[in-house]
Amino acid sequence: MEDIIELVDIQFSYDPEAERNALDGVSFSIKKGEWVAIVGHNGSGKSTLAKTINGLLLPQQGSVKVGGNLLNEENVWDIRRMVGMVFQNPDNQFVGSTVEDDVAFGMENQGVPREEMLVRVQDALEQVRMSDFKQREPARLSGGQKQRVAIAGVVALRPDIIILDEATSMLDPEGREEVISTIKKIKDQNNLTVLSITHDIDEAANANRILVMQEGKLVREGTPAEIFSAGEKLIELGLDLPFPEKLKAALKERGVVVPTEYLTEEGMVNWLWTSILNK
Incomplete structure (x- = not known):
């Protein structure tokens, strides 16, 4: 199976005067259809890594390939169409007055024909089990429901990759389980590649592979069983058991x-x- 994401020796710093880089020599690849979790304590470089993959940040050294395309200023918008992001707070993503308006918003920006847009909205809402709420105001939904609508908005754009950037961190356990089960189902139905940026070890356990970040470096990589067998060494990396x-x-x-x-x-x-x- 081919690599859909490939990073080679990524270096990035927000401040040239800082003692260390936000990302320091990070290299890894992700296969199409894989679910990979990136874990680490606050400040380890997880979210910076996510922004590098979808072109919100361009690395100061090294290379990023997405779908075989080398990320640069000329093709950054094409790569962003391949990568959908679901963020921590769904309220910050809502722009429509109703659920279906919100799901349609991204497609309007991409110039998707209205007939196709209506089909995609309905299909995306069915996939996240929110069809019955399409006329509701997003503000009146529960946390888990809001995040499922945010996921529907991304799915409707038909990306190849979905990045969850701490997407369950503000949810209660029920809402977290709701969102993770939704992502599992959508991943399997659409053969999506999922990249989960998280500090939640139980969420990371759903991945095929886990990457552990510490102080801007990739310090450990393996299956959930391989990573979690480290036991209390995880605590030294700033992670919970x-x-x-x-x-x-x-x-x-x-x-x-x-x-x-x-x-x-x-x-x-x-x-x-x-x-x-x-x-």
């Missing part, structure tokens, strides 16, 4: 022999059921 790892640590303190490998929440439930509760 996933719930199953916290539970394993608590059980271990009480003298319970626990698996050494990483377990998902479902895997943890199965292990508890078969190894402890059935005894």
